[in-house]
Amino acid sequence: MEIRKATLSDEEQVAVLIRELGEAIGVSGDVNPVTWYSTLRKMLASPEWTFIMAEEKKRTMGLLILVILPSLYHGGNYAAITELIVTREAQNKGVGAILVEEAKRIARLMGCEELDVSVEVENEKAKGFYERLGFEKKHADYGMKL
Numbered sequence: 001m002e003i004r005k006a007t008l009s010d011e012e013q014v015a016v017l018i019r020e021l022g023e024a025i026g027v028s029g030d031v032n033p034v035t036w037y038s039t040l041r042k043m044l045a046s047p048e049w050t051f052i053m054a055e056e057k058k059r060t061m062g063l064l065i066l067v068i069l070p071s072l073y074h075g076g077n078y079a080a081i082t083e084l085i086v087t088r089e090a091q092n093k094g095v096g097a098i099l100v101e102e103a104k105r106i107a108r109l110m111g112c113e114e115l116d117v118s119v120e121v122e123n124e125k126a127k128g129f130y131e132r133l134g135f136e137k138k139h140a141d142y143g144m145k146l
């Protein structure tokens with residue numbers, strides 16, 4: 001399996017994986033494609049965002065999106081996984097764990113001392129996955145629609 005950073009040429013593969021994630025967690029609705037692709041291109045070009053892809057024989061198996069930002073609270077850089085998608089065919093084969101290991105490696109290189117991830121409250125499968133990898137529940141996230 002090859003692990004690599006995604007580039008602008010991967011935007012269609014990223015779009016397919018994000019749609020698959022949305023379907024898996026029940027998020028649907030109309031998204032303005034112009035705005036969506038504009039946002040994706042900004043993220044791919046930004047040094048704060050890293051898109052890590054897993055491929056096997058040129059076939060995309062998964063994607064992890066990592067953000068690293070400066071944080072006064074952490075006294076340095078802060079790392080968070082914002083999305084982790086493993087294709088249906090590649091699930092339960094260790095792809096997600098390999099992507100998280102690469103995210104940890106990159107976060108350490110960028111001076112981060114911890115890696116965070118948020119999980120939907122009802123997503124027991126994701127909670128179990130992250131706990132098996134050593135993540136611990138530290139705090140509750142809150143959000144609101146604007």
